[in-house]
Amino acid sequence: MPRVFPATWFIYSLIMTALAFTIRSEIALMLPAIPNFILGLILSLRKKYYLFPIAFLLAVWALFLNAVLFVNYGEPVVVVGPLVIRSNALWATLIVTVRIMTITGAAMIFVSMINPRELIISLERQLGLPKGLAFALSLALRLIPLMTYDYHEILFIRRQRGYRTKLVIPTDVIGVLLPLVAVGIDRAYWIGIAAELRGFQLRKRRFNPKYTLWDLLVIAAAIAQTIVSLAIVFLH
Amino acid sequence: MLVDTKITRAQHRGSRFVLRDVFLSLGEGESVLVVGSSGCGKTTLLLAMTGVLNNLLEGEVEGYSRIGGVNLLEPEGFREVARLVGVVLQDPDKQIAMPTPYDEVSFVLENLGFNDIEERTNRILGMFGLAGKEFVSIEKLSGGEKRRLTIASAIVHDPPIILFDEPTASIDPWGVREVRKYFREHVSGLGRASIVVEHKAKYFLDLVDEVVLLEDGVIRARRRISEVDEAFLEYLEEHGVDVRSPILIREPRRDVGRTILETRGLTIGYNGQPIISGIDFEVREREVVVVIGANGSGKTTFLKTIAGSLKPVAGEIVFREKNPRIFYVPQNPDYMFIHTRVKRELDDLYKRSGRIFIEKIFSEAPWLKGLLDMSPHRLSHGQRRWLALTIARGYNPSIVLLDEPTTGLDLKLYRHVIEWIRKIVKEKRSVVIASHDPRVIADLADRVYLVENNRMREVSLEYGLKWLEEGFK
Numbered sequence: 094m095p096r097v098f099p100a101t102w103f104i105y106s107l108i109m110t111a112l113a114f115t116i117r118s119e120i121a122l123m124l125p126a127i128p129n130f131i132l133g134l135i136l137s138l139r140k141k142y143y144l145f146p147i148a149f150l151l152a153v154w155a156l157f158l159n160a161v162l163f164v165n166y167g168e169p170v171v172v173v174g175p176l177v178i179r180s181n182a183l184w185a186t187l188i189v190t191v192r193i194m195t196i197t198g199a200a201m202i203f204v205s206m207i208n209p210r211e212l213i214i215s216l217e218r219q220l221g222l223p224k225g226l227a228f229a230l231s232l233a234l235r236l237i238p239l240m241t242y243d244y245h246e247i248l249f250i251r252r253q254r255g256y257r258t259k260l261v262i263p264t265d266v267i268g269v270l271l272p273l274v275a276v277g278i279d280r281a282y283w284i285g286i287a288a289e290l291r292g293f294q295l296r297k298r299r300f301n302p303k304y305t306l307w308d309l310l311v312i313a314a315a316i317a318q319t320i321v322s323l324a325i326v327f328l329h
Numbered sequence: 330m331l332v333d334t335k336i337t338r339a340q341h342r343g344s345r346f347v348l349r350d351v352f353l354s355l356g357e358g359e360s361v362l363v364v365g366s367s368g369c370g371k372t373t374l375l376l377a378m379t380g381v382l383n384n385l386l387e388g389e390v391e392g393y394s395r396i397g398g399v400n401l402l403e404p405e406g407f408r409e410v411a412r413l414v415g416v417v418l419q420d421p422d423k424q425i426a427m428p429t430p431y432d433e434v435s436f437v438l439e440n441l442g443f444n445d446i447e448e449r450t451n452r453i454l455g456m457f458g459l460a461g462k463e464f465v466s467i468e469k470l471s472g473g474e475k476r477r478l479t480i481a482s483a484i485v486h487d488p489p490i491i492l493f494d495e496p497t498a499s500i501d502p503w504g505v506r507e508v509r510k511y512f513r514e515h516v517s518g519l520g521r522a523s524i525v526v527e528h529k530a531k532y533f534l535d536l537v538d539e540v541v542l543l544e545d546g547v548i549r550a551r552r553r554i555s556e557v558d559e560a561f562l563e564y565l566e567e568h569g570v571d572v573r574s575p576i577l578i579r580e581p582r583r584d585v586g587r588t589i590l591e592t593r594g595l596t597i598g599y600n601g602q603p604i605i606s607g608i609d610f611e612v613r614e615r616e617v618v619v620v621i622g623a624n625g626s627g628k629t630t631f632l633k634t635i636a637g638s639l640k641p642v643a644g645e646i647v648f649r650e651k652n653p654r655i656f657y658v659p660q661n662p663d664y665m666f667i668h669t670r671v672k673r674e675l676d677d678l679y680k681r682s683g684r685i686f687i688e689k690i691f692s693e694a695p696w697l698k699g700l701l702d703m704s705p706h707r708l709s710h711g712q713r714r715w716l717a718l719t720i721a722r723g724y725n726p727s728i729v730l731l732d733e734p735t736t737g738l739d740l741k742l743y744r745h746v747i748e749w750i751r752k753i754v755k756e757k758r759s760v761v762i763a764s765h766d767p768r769v770i771a772d773l774a775d776r777v778y779l780v781e782n783n784r785m786r787e788v789s790l791e792y793g794l795k796w797l798e799e800g801f802k
Contacts, residue, residue, distance in 0.1 A: 279423070291440060
């Protein structure tokens with residue numbers, strides 16, 4: 094794959110998501126939804142990122158159930174025993190599914206095409222993200238595995254001490270959050286001191302936007318999809 | 330003078346502890362070892378002299394701290410701290426901020442506006458044995474590699490002085506050996522000055538020019554290294570400083586009972602990937618068994634597998650009791666606390682173990698009465714460790730599994746923990762300790778298992794002790 098900066102994929106996903114929320118016509122939204130979803134699905138499956146496809150299927154199933162329960166009126170379309178599925182339930186499912194397809198498709202493309210570390214560097218350099226925010230994102234990448242470890246340790250100790258590991262009531266949540274936060278704050282305190290002692294306050298904004306032809310093509314693809322979708326909206 | 334520090338008074342915001350009249354001066358290439366027990370003010374001194382305490386943490390510092398002629402206590406001077414000072418903190422996981430070694434090393438260079446970032450970063454990573462791991466996630470580095478990375482990050486921009494805050498606290502003897510090697514080659518060997526804060530003085534006595542003893546925030550004693558004699562070492566030891574190698578004293582063997590835990594051909598690991606294979610291990614009643622090995626060798630995984638937190642990859646674990654009472658105490662005591670107040674933790678133990686147990690706790694630790702309304706997470710490190718161990722004891726286990734229980738403890742706190750373990754053995758419990766601390770073998774072990782090259786085998790106490798002691802030399 095030619096080199097495209099992660100910030101460009103970020104902008105692409107942002108445009109697609111904005112499109113999904115703003116375009117009211119389902120027909121117009123089909124255009125970005127179908128190719129983005131197919132491309133995203135192929136890339137995700139190649140990288141073995143199954144979370145998004147599974148989440149998508151669950152969301153569509155939940156949407157369908159919701160539609161059948163609350164907006165099941167109009168002409169009967171499918172009759173399965175006592176269950177009659179009517180046109181409006183299917184139409185409502187389709188409308189929201191198309192939006193979710195657009196967003197999920199863009200998200201799948203985004204996570205498949207970038208690595209988080211490069212994204213942060215790219216956001217700082219290509220988009221001029223403030224240094225504090227870029228540092229916070231880097232730190233989050235660093236801390237997530239540590240906090241996952243902490244979480245598992247805490248749950249095991251709870252089990253050992255005869256407490257629930259499923260967080261049912263607020264005291265369960267507090268019992269897990271307290272040590273998690275205590276350990277996290279201590280870590281963040283020292284990492285912050287270490288960062289300052291290594292000149293973080295002197296760090297200059299590293300805004301140096303340089304885009305390749307491939308970046309421009311990706312942005313152009315996003316703009317083209319937006320224009321065509323808007324054109325369909327106006328024609329209808 | 331490269332370093333000229335005269336701190337007449339330093340204090341954290343809202344703290345009663347005060348550092349008083351600490352004067353330090355170092356020429357180029359000189360090294361000072363600051364020793365003292367936990368809470369004596371060693372870390373406060375580093376924070377004060379770098380200007381962090383008053384400029385970042387809203388503490389109060391009176392006096393001056395000049396490095397290379399720049400007073401770091403003044404806001405303008407503090408802006409220069411990164412150019413003048415390299416810092417290695419106690420726990421690499423509380424220092425490394427970036428997700429990969431390359432980013433971590435280049436972070437300071439980018440901050441200081443260096444032009445040859447890529448070249449410098451690659452060169453220093455190569456020098457510290459991290460070539461080929463530039464873009465590996467930090468989580469995939471071993472404890473020793475993380476420690477090397479923190480030293481590499483501290484010196485990559487060529488500061489004239491390096492500050493080390495307990496650099497050996499969380500590493501095994503081989504890690505200590507590496508720290509000593511890099512200290513010799515890249516700090517003192519290249520004419521850089523350094524201040525090393527440690528309570529395990531024995532690791533640095535041969536590498537520094539001066540030893541300073543801090544106690545209750547004041548300098549109690551200082552000696553040029555040529556003047557350090559046996560009497561001074563004894564004096565340091567009396568003040569909670571670890572200055573000697575442990576000595577194995579062969580005591581009559583404890584009256585151990587029958588085998589209560591046994592593993593047969595046990596293979597342990599994560600996600601089906603073996604870390605240690607073919608483990609034949611046993612624990613008897615009233616016995617202290619120490620499992621030794623380097624960082625990352627699988628000692629913790631072994632304890633967690635015994636405790637039931639991880640499933641064995643193969644083999645079996647056999648308990649004598651039908652419902653074995655096992656309690657695992659992690660290295661970090663903070664994981665152990667569930668409640669918002671110390672009192673509630675004790676209420677919990679009261680429900681499980683009764684009034685007599687609680688009375689016993691208060692008689693052993695009368696200081697606890699003044700801390701009942703405090704969050705357990707706000708206790709000192711030693712108090713947290715003690716409370717975590719006491720919680721384990723309150724659950725009345727027949728086998729206690731302790732993961733590195735002596736990490737980060739000074740001599741005084743170490744002796745408290747040893748005493749605590751002896752007490753619970755007297756209560757007819759067995760203890761399995763995973764540790765790379767040679768003192769634990771000398772002071773406690775009945776038997777020792779060594780983890781090496783993905784295998785675990787029983788070794789004599791003498792061999793285990795020698796194996797660990799030779800590690801750092």
